[in-house]
Amino acid sequence: MMAPFYKFDLFSEEFSFIIAFIIGIGFGFFLERAGFGSAKKLTSQFYFTDMAVFKVMFTAIVTAMIGVYYLSLIGFLDYNLIYRNDTFLVPQIVGGLILGFGFIIGGYCPGTSLVAASTGKLDAIFFLLGVIAGTFGLSLIFSAIEPFYYSTAMGKLNLSDVLHIPYGIVIFFVVLMALGGFIAAEWVEKRLASKNVEVKDEKN
Amino acid sequence: MKKINLSTNNKLAIIALISGFFAIFFNTPYESNKAIINVDELALNIIDSNNIIAPIQLAEWLIQGKVDFRLIDVRDEKQYEDYFITGAENIPLTKIKTSELLRNEKILIYSDDELKTAQSWLLLKTLGYKNILMLKGGIDNWKKSIIFPIISDSKNQEKLIEISKHFGGTPLVGATSEIAVSRELPKTNLPKVQPPPSSGEKKGKPKREGC
């Protein structure tokens, strides 16, 4: 076991900030490559015309998931040392819904709005200001919602604990689900594209 | 043989499918109880006595408010509730594996006695904790030398008396060394220690790892 490097004291906290910046560059680069600097491209997901959000997200999840799994198996990476969020089921579901509303209204999520802002989208800058304003608004009433915020605490829990299925089998199912999703996404895109062509033809 | 042309996407899909499929046959990585020991490093660590801290040293650190280390009580919860050294957090040995202790933190551990403390030290070492110190003699020794110290000559040991009182101890002034050997530690009048103000939030932990 030698990874995660940071938790084995291979470098200092200060150096980790340099790493943060470099990793951030990679993150931002691929987000932009995927077209996530465009609100139109992002929101097309929700009109079934361009399923790139789903495709990119699930490819990334599957890639990292398989990587973490096999690196843990060969004893290189200690899975237990990777930080995992505790589960607070109900606040996370409610938060997810609100975030979904914000996504379709605002057109971005926090990470993608950064990429959009750096490529010159004025609406993304307004979105960023909105995120800070919303967080500030929440902080004012935070003491009132604190009981809800900490409700349904379930600790660190993964899908294999919940479903009582071995971790490896969950991985297989996630891969199958993602591949099935990709096939469906390609099919939907193709169908809508041919429909659009027909509409255009009629106009002409 | 017919040559099959696959698009990039199809190739990727096949790779994903194969790696997903083989995952079925392997273990769950996070259930692994194995630890890998670097024998040479461990041997050197055992020879090195710098990782043994005397109770008086710890007492001084605590009074000075030294914060570059975490004091961890590895006994079980009940023993911890009965008494613990001021500022210590409780992480029972059985829960060390899933705890959020960092491998690079300076950690001072103690258990009941010298033997158990040393065993716990070894376990943490094999789990890859780099900077583990142990309290010499465990909490028994702490009680003997800080909480109920035998002080034969009060003039020369005012400092020890002061330290002992700081931790709510009762120095036994004027007692002879014979008593010291045979005495039973008073169990009933152990000082009550306030639990750390925010037992959930640890000082050494990197803040906010989430999104």
Next chain:
Amino acid sequence: MESNQKNERFYSPPKPYSNPYLAGIGLGLVLLLTFIIMGRGLGASGAFSSTLAAIVNSIDTEFAHNNAFYKSYLEDNTNPLKDWLVFEVLGVLFGGFISGILAGRVKYSIERGPNFTDKKRLLFAFLGGSLMGIGAKLARGCTSGQALSGGALLNFGSWAFMLSVFAGAYMLAYFLRRQWR
């Protein structure tokens, strides 16, 4: 027509976006590298909270220290901006910019559908951002921290969160179609 041609002489047209699967693998490898090097995932919304905590703290220290929300950012007495995510987010800005320049996609614009005004679009962007700030705090993360990083670790809460994000967006998509279509 003529002006279009003129423009093309000065600006090369934006290159098409990458194959989503390849971009996804790139993103997944960055995430995997973060796990290996740092033992944590990627994020974004946390950096906004840190920034906000720093701003509030500089305006009214007493208020910030008495507020349960900011306390966790301030209690160790270091600058909240000295945070891993803040540096990561600076990198994201830079990385997005590099990729945009290389592909000829850096251009001042307001993204909206043809039948939507700029003013309304900016208002909606701000509103959506506010909701995002609230939602991300409740969910302990946004699409990068929870859905992507937590999803790859098969976190139960992250998957529940991911599904509800998609559900929430699809629920309102019909009513907002004029903004985008």
